[in-house]
Amino acid sequence: MKRDPRRRNTRRPRRPEGDGYTEEMSALVQLIDVSKRYEDALALHSTNLAIERAKTTVLIGPSGCGKSTLLRLIIGLITPDSGTIAFDGSQITPSNIDTLRRRIGYVIQEGSLFPHLTARANVSENLVSRYPIELSGGQRQRVSLMRALMLSPELLLLDEPLGALDPLVRASLQKELKEIFARLRQTTLFVTHDLAEAAYFGDEIVLMNEGHIVQQGSLADLREKPSRPFVSEFINAQRGLAEL
Ligand SMILES: Nc1ncnc2c1ncn2[C@@H]1O[C@H](COP(=O)(O)OP(=O)(O)OP(=O)(O)O)[C@@H](O)[C@H]1O
Numbered sequence: 526m527k528r529d530p531r532r533r534n535t536r537r538p539r540r541p542e543g544d545g546y547t548e549e550m551s552a553l554v555q556l557i558d559v560s561k562r563y564e565d566a567l568a569l570h571s572t573n574l575a576i577e578r579a580k581t582t583v584l585i586g587p588s589g590c591g592k593s594t595l596l597r598l599i600i601g602l603i604t605p606d607s608g609t610i611a612f613d614g615s616q617i618t619p620s621n622i623d624t625l626r627r628r629i630g631y632v633i634q635e636g637s638l639f640p641h642l643t644a645r646a647n648v649s650e651n652l653v654s655r656y657p658i659e660l661s662g663g664q665r666q667r668v669s670l671m672r673a674l675m676l677s678p679e680l681l682l683l684d685e686p687l688g689a690l691d692p693l694v695r696a697s698l699q700k701e702l703k704e705i706f707a708r709l710r711q712t713t714l715f716v717t718h719d720l721a722e723a724a725y726f727g728d729e730i731v732l733m734n735e736g737h738i739v740q741q742g743s744l745a746d747l748r749e750k751p752s753r754p755f756v757s758e759f760i761n762a763q764r765g766l767a768e769l
């Protein structure tokens with residue numbers, strides 16, 4: 526894949542004008558006091574989060590803790606009940622979301638290939654003449670990820686992109702993706718259930734539980750300075766820690 530890494534992330538962070546922000550907006554995305562309620566459940570309590578440019582921020586936490594909700598808020602599929610989300614210094618509103626969305630790539634779990642298009646149309650290399658149904662799960666996922674990357678999104682949102690892949694395919698896609706992110710200085714928000722994967726990709730790990738961010742930092746921070754017992758319980762519940 527050929528992309529000029531200098532194309533992006535070289536712009537100086539802009540300071541938004543006249544919309545009440547006073548702090549330096551160096552992050553690409555800034556959530557300020559954002560909350561979201563579905564009919565009967567508060568999926569996201571008032572949350573603040575900065576997604577830094579050219580870094581991979583990993584969201585991790587138990588099922589139902591609000592990870593996908595946070596991604597859907599950023600891409601504007603749902604709107605917050607309170608708070609604001611700024612993208613590159615502009616507050617996301619219903620009137621600008623369509624424009625901003627073109628600057629964001631979004632890969633959902635299981636990939637999102639159009640079933641009637643061949644992989645060439647969906648974008649790939651050697652598997653181009655096959656329809657998605659003729660590709661393995663790993664091949665489909667690879668096509669989805671490469672398609673998203675080739676659109677040069679300023680922000681890449683990946684919702685458990687490597688879940689449900691066999692360990693060898695997963696390891697090779699992890700390595701490939703990590704190299705691409707570094708080369709492109711890609712700003713990525715990556716959701717995973719897997720702590721080893723979080724540690725492998727994450728410049729910053731954001732651990733969520735029950736609609737709250739409970740701790741943010743490196744794996745070492747979480748392990749050595751847990752903010753509450755849940756952090757240690759979550760870490761200890763994951764296997765394979767000897768490798769980390
Ligand atoms: N459309 C919806 N209507 C009602 N409740 C919802 C809706 N979408 C999500 N929820 C609820 O909001 C909470 C957060 O859901 P969310 O999908 O963000 O979790 P998640 O962290 O992505 O979980 P998983 O790891 O299983 O994907 C859950 O309790 C979920 O049941």
Ligand SMILES: [Mg+2]
Nearest residue numbers: 592593594684
């Ligand atoms: Mg989810």
